[in-house]
Amino acid sequence: MPELPEVEVVRRGLQDHVVGRHLTRARISGVRVARRHDAGAEDLADRLHDVTVTAASRRGKYLWLALDGEDALIVHLGMSGQMLVEPADAPLEKHCHARFDFSDGGPQLRFVDQRTFGGLALSPLGPDAIPQAVAHIAPDPFEAAYDQAAVVRRMKLRDSAVKRALLDQTLVSGIGNIYADEALWRARVHGERLCSALTKPTLSRILDHAREVMGEALGHGGTSFDSLYVNVNGASGYFDRSLHAYGRDGTPCDRCGTIMCREHFMNRSSFSCPVCQPRPRRRSVA
Numbered sequence: 001m002p003e004l005p006e007v008e009v010v011r012r013g014l015q016d017h018v019v020g021r022h023l024t025r026a027r028i029s030g031v032r033v034a035r036r037h038d039a040g041a042e043d044l045a046d047r048l049h050d051v052t053v054t055a056a057s058r059r060g061k062y063l064w065l066a067l068d069g070e071d072a073l074i075v076h077l078g079m080s081g082q083m084l085v086e087p088a089d090a091p092l093e094k095h096c097h098a099r100f101d102f103s104d105g106g107p108q109l110r111f112v113d114q115r116t117f118g119g120l121a122l123s124p125l126g127p128d129a130i131p132q133a134v135a136h137i138a139p140d141p142f143e144a145a146y147d148q149a150a151v152v153r154r155m156k157l158r159d160s161a162v163k164r165a166l167l168d169q170t171l172v173s174g175i176g177n178i179y180a181d182e183a184l185w186r187a188r189v190h191g192e193r194l195c196s197a198l199t200k201p202t203l204s205r206i207l208d209h210a211r212e213v214m215g216e217a218l219g220h221g222g223t224s225f226d227s228l229y230v231n232v233n234g235a236s237g238y239f240d241r242s243l244h245a246y247g248r249d250g251t252p253c254d255r256c257g258t259i260m261c262r263e264h265f266m267n268r269s270s271f272s273c274p275v276c277q278p279r280p281r282r283r284s285v286a
């Protein structure tokens, strides 16, 4: 799954190549791409006719294009979704599920998704310019609306594992499995420690690290993509080299040299250093 930094790279590409352009036609192939749009594929295509893209926005891992400032076209990238900006006469990709033409006759926008877990849907924009369908998602650490002290207060009240809280998109958004593990490694905290058992400064430090590690990934990603090719492919190769925890089981900890371990957590894998990040004495209820 793409995480916040990868989604932000796509958003920036859309900002540069699509915002300000007037949509004249949308072609949707098949029904799967529109399955999150309740009124169906035909309605989706109809409503993407004769509208201007006024913004490319993101909250956490949610990405959308604002249309005439009224509706949002939410882009679910799923596992393999890509937004491509290409000349209209470029060969059609095998897994292209939606194509958009613009009044300027410039490059098309295409939604390509090999595994079809992604999709497109329209949702009305609320007064805060957040789509209704995203309103239940908490601000991410890069937003002005993000209030870390408030997030820490809410975490401190929870008797759940700290990693579970970091992944809870209604508490703080944008932190996925990779960046949660990196933040916890940097903060030297095991993900199964209970929020309520950690001090507020420690909780705040973990969130600082999450923001920092995602910010670093953004720094790497911002320089790596071609100006006409907006692309996302899940975990990004460019950042793999600088990961200290995720996927590092069996290799020495970059801080203390102890062999890193991998554990099962919430149907995923967690990676940590058994010395830098000691397990809680009692196994928490994940």
Ligand SMILES: [Zn+2]
Residues within 6 Å of the ligand: 253, 254, 255, 256, 257, 258, 273, 274, 275, 276, 277
């Ligand atoms: Zn270590």
